[in-house]
């Protein structure tokens with residue numbers, strides 16, 4: 001279980017997060033929605049250790065990870081798929097997957113790779129293709145698969161549907177539902193509220209660095225969708 005307690009992130013004078021508290025239970029999908037600049041990516045960066053919180057705590061199964069180095073957090077079972085996918089374009093799909101597995105025991109890597117190709121069938125025929133020449137949807141699949149190669153207990157994914165055609169976004173998000181079945185929790189940052197609400201049990205809306213609303217998709221779905229339709 002991941003717990004954020006009054007998390008604050010600052011960049012100089014900019015207060016990106018101003019005391020955010022939320023919980024991601026085990027075996028759950030929690031969606032984080034909110035407008036541009038709300039602080040969503042800053043939250044994921046603080047969780048994965050790539051940004052150091054100014055105040056507050058991040059507890060992972062009771063351990064305070066708020067000031068831990070990113071590679072230690074990864075070893076504790078939290079993977080981060082950043083906004084923009086951040087794959088190594090000149091390397092092949094297979095090489096990118098292998099990079100994601102650097103903490104995975106060698107005897108388990110082939111098996112994990114097979115599982116990723118089952119989860120994302122379009123990657124099968126693309127193993128020797130360079131990541132840079134994949135379509136947007138394939139790149140997003142690869143980014144998530146690479147994160148999963150470390151066998152995380154929680155994967156935090158930043159805007160996976162960004163720039164994807166609706167049908168492709170649907171496929172990518174459907175794979176996330178399958179991930180949860182295998183026992184990995186998903187913290188999903190999304191701009192596509194309709195997709196996120198379909199997948200997530202719990203939803204947190206943030207704005208101006210603060211939690212504006214939190215509850216189940218059922219409780220909040222109607223109001224959120226109404227607010228998103230301009």
Ligand SMILES: Nc1ncnc2c1ncn2[C@@H]1O[C@H](COP(=O)(O)OP(=O)(O)OP(=O)(O)O)[C@@H](O)[C@H]1O
Nearest residue numbers: 011014015016034035036037038039040041042043
């Ligand atoms: N490295 C940085 N240096 C300075 N300010 C930053 C930095 N990264 C983010 N910010 C600022 O912090 C605030 C929150 O940004 P963040 O990227 O976390 O929001 P977001 O909700 O992910 O937005 P988006 O939907 O555009 O991805 C914004 O005001 C942003 O300009």
Ligand SMILES: [Mg+2]
Nearest residue numbers: 040041042083
């Ligand atoms: Mg962002």
